[in-house]
Amino acid sequence: MDADYATVRQFLEIGCGCKNKCTVNFEIGQVYHHILNMRELTKAEKDIIVMSNLKCGNDLTTKRGKPRKRSMVSYNAFQKPVCKKTFMLVNDIGRSALENLVDHYKQNGPLPRKHGNVGKKPSQAVIYDDVKRVVEFLQNYADTYGIPQPAAPRGSDNTPPIYLDSGKTKLTIHKEYIESCREAGVRSLQRTAFCEIWKSCLCHIRIASPRDDVCATCEGHRKNIMKAIEESEKLEAAENFKQHVINAQKERELYNDCVKRAKETCILSSDKRTNHYTFDFSQNVSIPHFSRRMGPIYFMSLRKVQIFGVRIDGLPKQLNFLIDESETMGIDGTQTHGPNAVISMLDMVLDTHGRGESTCSIHADNCPAQNKNRYLIGYFTWRVMTGRHDVIEYHMQIPGHARCLVDSGFGHLKKLYRRSNIETMDSLTQMVNMSSASNEAVRYPAWNWRDWKGFLSRLFCPVPAIRQYQYFRMTTEEPGVVTMRTRVGCPEVKVTVTIDGVHIPYQQPQIVEAKALSRNRQEYLYKVVRPYLSDANKDATCPCPETSL
Known part of the structure; x- marks a missing residue:
């Protein structure tokens, strides 16, 4: 009750x-x-x-x-x-x-009651002078230790942010504020009120977060701003930094436009359709991998698997090529990042997963040895001259500002990889397919390795000063001619890359067989890594050296 x-x-x-x-x-x-x-x-x-x-x-x-x-x-x-x-x-x-x-x-009479303190300010309340002292302290602190950023467009607020050193925290800055108030003989505020005033009055002053893979040019500009003594020197350094950020923003807008155009035209006929591709390498993964990793495994040289991703924004889909050590063009997992490997996998995607589009745009990381070289430019020119495409636009993103959708696919993949137990290539393939709805694993020999360097070097000549250019266009209207520019909005330069008197064949170059693991590598995996695998997976990942891999 x-x-x-x-x-x-x-x-x-x-x-x-x-x-x-x-x-x-x-x-x-x-x-x-x-x-x-x-x-x-x-x-x-x-x-x-x-x-x-x-x-x-x-x-x-x-x-x-x-x-x-x-x-x-x-x-x-x-x-x-x-x-x-x-x-x-x-x-x-x-x-x-x-x-x-x-x-x-x-x-x-019958009127509502009011508390006696209603309308009265308590003695410990924050007053205008307290807020003013906090704002002045933070402004002076930012002028002394802050790194101002250029006022590039950032949403609706065009106030240039100022970053403090990532080694600082709000707690340490508040302690310095208390010490300065004690020396001045004025009242100081507690940390909560101090942080609230910071957030509401000076939100553009921020503490930089630790980052990796940052733009080297941005870091150079930041150091120039910090080293500047005269006001004119600081303004000049800030203006250079601003121009660099604006250029990076324009490249980002171009990338977003290419993705948007591919999604909007995916339902049109092939002659009106424009597709967009992005490719890059992810950090390699190791087999075996355990979510609860045993101590000795940290000191072992496990079986490496390279991951090459190609994002097809018109579908959308991301193909993740899983390349085991025994499936590469070189022995023991070598020669996986060169032009031969990149073009071989990219050629498979364009031939088998393209939707017959006549025009395509491709974005890649600005890596000269891997992506920006005479062989990639020659390969795209060869595709246009053999009628496989009418127009190919090849874009290089600014180093340090090259985050794109293929990286998001890698992020989903690595997030699931960290909490999975993987002992074989089959389980790794299953994990990649489960990591995201758009992720799809591709296993060798779904593609063939080919000698593209030897094939293309006989057909096309090097592009002069190729490193300074970020944009390349090949069209059927000008076969053998590459139109280039250094960045968005700059004048275009045209150069002929075909060698005079050379016939452009339609056939692809000869196939190169994958190299197996060396005897020493097989013995190491068998003796050192095999004991940590389950009995059912030992022969699949670390077989006996006498067994053919």
């Missing part, structure tokens, strides 16, 4: 003890439900209802003009007069609360 219900029943059975016996006319359910209704009200609403059932004498003085010590108070419940004890039970109110409410009623 409910405790409140039992209390009401006991009170009505025993009675209130007054001579009028005011509890006789009430029922248990009536009183119980009224109590529950009173508890659902706010404090102000409850006060109004209680005062509406009170009746107090308005005369606060006696006939002789002296203050009246007592005044008659009558109580009503359910439109019937009751005693004070019954009134307190029915309205779920205590003695002290009722007496305070009666005193308020006598002095102010």
Whole structure:
């Protein structure tokens, strides 16, 4: 039974003890439900209802003009007069609360009560001078130790941010603020109020987060700003930094436009369709891998698997080529990042996963040895001259500003990889397919390694000063001619890359067989790594050296 219900029943059975016996006319359910209704009200609403059932004498003085010590108070419940004890039970109110409410009623009438501190500012409240001192301290601190950023467009706020050293924290800066206030002999604020003022008044002053793979040019500009002594030197360094960020922003807008155009035209016919591809290498993974990694494995040279990703934004889909050590063009996992390997996998994607589009744009990381070289430019020119595409645009992103959708696919892959137990290539393939709806694993020999370097070097000549250019375009209207520019909006330069008198064949170059593991590598995996594998997977990952891999 409910405790409140039992209390009401006991009170009505025993009675209130007054001579009028005011509890006789009430029922248990009536009183119980009224109590529950009173508890659902706010404090102000409850006060109004209680005062509406009170009746107090308005005369606060006696006939002789002296203050009246007592005044008659009558109580009503359910439109019937009751005693004070019954009134307190029915309205779920205590003695002290009722007496305070009666005193308020006598002095102010049936008006809502207000707390005595309403409208008053406590002595420890933050005042204008406190806020001003915090703002001035942070501004001076940022001028001394901060690294100002260029005012490039960032959303709706064009205020240039100022970054403090990542080694600093708000706690250490607050301690320095307290020390400066102590030396000045003024009041200091606690850390919570200090951080709130920082957040609301100086949100553009931030603590830099630790980062890797940052732009070397950006870091150079930041150091120049910090080393600048004269105001003119600092303004010049900041302007150079601003121009660099704006150029990177333009390249980012070009990348987003290519992705948007590929998604919008994917439903059109092949002659009107434009596809967009992005490719890059991910950090290699190791087999075996355990979510709870055993200590000795940290010191072993495990079986390496390279991952080459190609993002097809028109589908959208990301193909992740899983390249085991025994499936590379070189022995023991070598020659996986050269032009031969990159073009072999990219050629497979364009031939088998393209949708017959006549125009495509391709984005890649700005790596000269891997992506920006005469062989990639020659390969795209060869595809256009052999009728495989009408137009190919090849874009290089600015180093340090090359984050793209293929990296997001790698992120999903690595996130699941870290918490998975993987002992074989089959389990790694399954993990890649499960990591994201757009991720798809591709295993060798789904593609063929080919000698593209030897093939293309006989057909196309090197591009002069290729490293300074970020944009390349090949079209059927100008076969053998590459149109280049250094960045978005710059003048275009055209150069002929075909060698005079050389016939461009339609056939692809000869196939190169993958190299197996060396004997020493096989023995190492068998003796050192094999004991940590489960019995069912030992022969698949670390077979006996006599067994052919």
